[in-house]
Amino acid sequence: MQTKAATERSKIWSVITASSVGTLIEWYDFYIFGSLATILSEQFFPKDNPTAAFLSTLATFAAGFVVRPFGALVFGRLGDIVGRKYTFLLTLVLMGGSTFAIGLIPGYASIGVFAPLLVLLLRLIQGLALGGEYGGAATYVAEHSPAHRRGYFTSFIQTTATLGLFVSLGVILGVKNSMGAADFASWGWRIPFILSIFLVAISIYIRMKMEESPLFAKAKAEGKTSSNPLKESFTKKGNLKMVLLALFGATAGQGVIWYTGQFYAMSFIEKNCAISFDQTRYITAIALIIGTPFFILFGAWSDKIGRKAIMMVGMFLAILAYQPIYHKMYELADIKTKQEIPSQKAIETQSDVSAGIATTTITHTYTDGTLLKETKKEKLNPTATDKAEIKQEKVLATGGFWMMVFLVAVQVIFVTMVYGPIAAFLVELFPTRIRYTSMSLPYHIGNGIFGGLTPFIATFLYESSKTQTNPAGDPFAGLWYPIGVAAVCVVIGTLYVSGKFQDMEH
């Protein structure tokens, strides 16, 4: 008896490992693009309009999110007909291959408009693959898990998105620091993309050894699988109403909380607070590590008190806390509230006669230890190709740095409350025969579209808040998007979603 229990335990951990490693790599592949958005915009889009280039990159980034629901439909259908195992092997190959290929595309300077077109095409394939991956992995783990520990076991899959982002930041920082900023911006950014092919090969090897999910295998043996999961999922009212409830009562709110806490926070620190590239990524990476164990905690806790309560409280706290948190983040980096030490002001000038550019760097030091580096590029002659520009970059002192880490970590903990139990919640809503399809679509509309577009919409709201009377704009305007979506989701989730545990053996 004890041997059987030990075998079962070992089997579930093999299932979790195989599923989680592959899903983590897919998230890594997906997020290196976002983490390198600024550099990619310089490589693949016209240089004459930086805002257009950045928005174009975000649009390309967003395109990866927008196609995720289509991936959910294509691969969800396949997973409900052919099986979970082979479907999420296929998504892994597609994701790894397209990420690797992005690392090989020549820049806009070499092949012109083909560069952004190729990037867009590969980004679309990435989005399709991710749309098929997550639902398969979550379903696969859930269908192996005992009912009373489903939240706990599926929460390991939930850590993968955050860990994928963490690994992407770690690899980017590691590569950049090993070669220097100039080489990284020129060609080193390709390495994190190319590296993906090795990670994917390892994951494919692990997944090839896995067996089909027992619930799906049983349904297939009994001839109970669906011949048309799309029709059954979205044309039958009994199931469609649950798909809509999952979307508007859970995944839409979860999506905006996830992307605000982990992605928009990073974008806000770097662009609105003007903190340096490296320090922004260190802050985010440390906060992610602090927050990650809470996925497991809240997943396990949801097995005891239910999924709904934890998810709704997480969303509610985020709605209340976002404005004060972001005001504090902005204040930490605001030099108007700091006192400069004039004696420590340093000025350095360099001239590149061949490029026709003079660069002046002024470093200001403040009493709290914050450094502000102002870099001013000026044309020495009108024929110089580089543009004149002024850049500001701040480096926070230890106290400010750790306070910033704390503020991001709090947001990550909101993410873990909402995201930790959601895989178990979604798989329990739908029957085995159409589970992969039915849970994948609301997840990817919620997470991919509502969530994935958060940086895009928030940046747009911020840019739109700039007026003639207030040219700097309202740095907090972007927050109204996640707050609004999460508020509607909390009302719907609290009123309409059942707090009872659901049986999955159907």
Added chain:
Amino acid sequence: MNILKKLLGFLWLAGGIAGIGYLPFHAAQKIAEGKQEDIVFWSIMVFIFIPILLGFSLFGWYAIKGEYEEL
């Protein structure tokens, strides 16, 4: 609670329909201004959010019809 679910159903239905009416109109105005970032942004918004707003209206309709009463 069931009455509240139904009443709010009217709000979701109306909100969805209002969004479907407003979004393309507003997007067309912005796109007509010809700024590159507006064209990208509003085209994506219309393409993505019209189907979602349709779904939101349907959710409201189901709520009004009492489809979520037993949950």
